[in-house]
Amino acid sequence: MIVPENQADGLRKQMNKPNAIHSKKALRCMAIASGKGGVGKTFVSVNVACALAALGNKVLLVDADLGLANVDILLGINPEFTLQDVIFNNKNLTEVVYSSGYGFDFIAASSGEKDMVNIGNLRLDSVVQELLSFASNYDILLFDCGAGINHSVTSFIAAAPHTLIVMTMEPTSIMDAYALMKVTKQDKLSDNISLILNMVRSDEQGQKVFNNITKIAENYLFSSVNLLGMLPYTAGVHRATINRKPLVILDPDSEIANRIKTVALKIMGQQATPISAFNTEALVKGIMNIGDPNVLE
Ligand SMILES: Nc1ncnc2c1ncn2[C@@H]1O[C@H](COP(=O)(O)OP(=O)(O)OP(=O)(O)O)[C@@H](O)[C@H]1O
Numbered sequence: 001m002i003v004p005e006n007q008a009d010g011l012r013k014q015m016n017k018p019n020a021i022h023s024k025k026a027l028r029c030m031a032i033a034s035g036k037g038g039v040g041k042t043f044v045s046v047n048v049a050c051a052l053a054a055l056g057n058k059v060l061l062v063d064a065d066l067g068l069a070n071v072d073i074l075l076g077i078n079p080e081f082t083l084q085d086v087i088f089n090n091k092n093l094t095e096v097v098y099s100s101g102y103g104f105d106f107i108a109a110s111s112g113e114k115d116m117v118n119i120g121n122l123r124l125d126s127v128v129q130e131l132l133s134f135a136s137n138y139d140i141l142l143f144d145c146g147a148g149i150n151h152s153v154t155s156f157i158a159a160a161p162h163t164l165i166v167m168t169m170e171p172t173s174i175m176d177a178y179a180l181m182k183v184t185k186q187d188k189l190s191d192n193i194s195l196i197l198n199m200v201r202s203d204e205q206g207q208k209v210f211n212n213i214t215k216i217a218e219n220y221l222f223s224s225v226n227l228l229g230m231l232p233y234t235a236g237v238h239r240a241t242i243n244r245k246p247l248v249i250l251d252p253d254s255e256i257a258n259r260i261k262t263v264a265l266k267i268m269g270q271q272a273t274p275i276s277a278f279n280t281e282a283l284v285k286g287i288m289n290i291g292d293p294n295v296l297e
């Protein structure tokens with residue numbers, strides 16, 4: 001397929017020049033997770049990436065889920081190569097970065113679990129170093145994590161300086177979001193947890209749930225939770241999926257699009273982390289365990 005000229009194309013040219021890497025010393029980075037599946041992580045990832053790009057940021061969205069994840073479906077792009085091609089098939093990172101067509105770039109993933117045992121840690125280490133060097137050309141790095149609370153998800157949470165937990169109003173989603181917060185706190189994976197309440201039927205309902213979760217987190221986890229946004233349940237999301245376009249592009253003046261823009265502005269207000277402070281070991285583990293079916297207790 002023809003991919004429009006993108007940041008990656010520019011970077012491809014730049015990367016051939018010496019000293020092009022680590023052009024930025026710090027970047028904002030978030031792991032987007034949930035525990036329960038199907039709550040809107042990929043919808044949020046794609047639309048927040050889009051909104052951030054529209055606000056002038058260079059954004060790299062990394063699919064930290066299996067290749068059958070929906071990033072490509074939502075964008076109408078079928079990536080030929082994935083991050084695993086860099087690890088196993090000697091592809092260069094610049095060859096697996098695709099333009100979304102909406103001002104941000106993305107890298108797809110596929111499961112490498114089976115082959116991971118045969119790959120040396122050194123190779124993975126060098127891929128992760130390469131990934132961070134590459135990401136340093138961007139302002140914001142987002143990991144769209146898979147469902148479940150497994151070693152991949154917890155590792156991406158440990159690797160990313162900020163965690164965004166997406167939850168809906170369903171009791172199972174609330175319980176899983178809390179379980180994920182608990183693991184994150186108890187295992188000291190991250191100090192910065194924010195929440196997005198998605199598919200909210202009314203702000204009153206969302207606020208009630210948020211108040212409850214805040215109380216529980218303060219009482220049992222000794223931790224405060226930051227509310228990044230409440231996104232309404234709307235048929236517009238379905239329409240956007242059918243059109244294979246991000247909602248913020250298809251329906252830019254809708255209530256939900258405006259709320260996503262506010263989320264993007266809040267992310268821009270977060271502190272950037274020096275590339276040198278990233279937990280590369282956790283990032284290696286996260287990538288190594290993509291598609292891990294084992295749920296952590
Ligand atoms: N605010 C919303 N209103 C209506 N439908 C929504 C909303 N957010 C997401 N959806 C729908 O919910 C479904 C799940 O969304 P999505 O694929 O983004 O979830 P996910 O958490 O990434 O799932 P998975 O855990 O499988 O990766 C999709 O059909 C999507 O269109």
Ligand SMILES: [Mg+2]
Nearest residue numbers: 041042069070
């Ligand atoms: Mg998803």
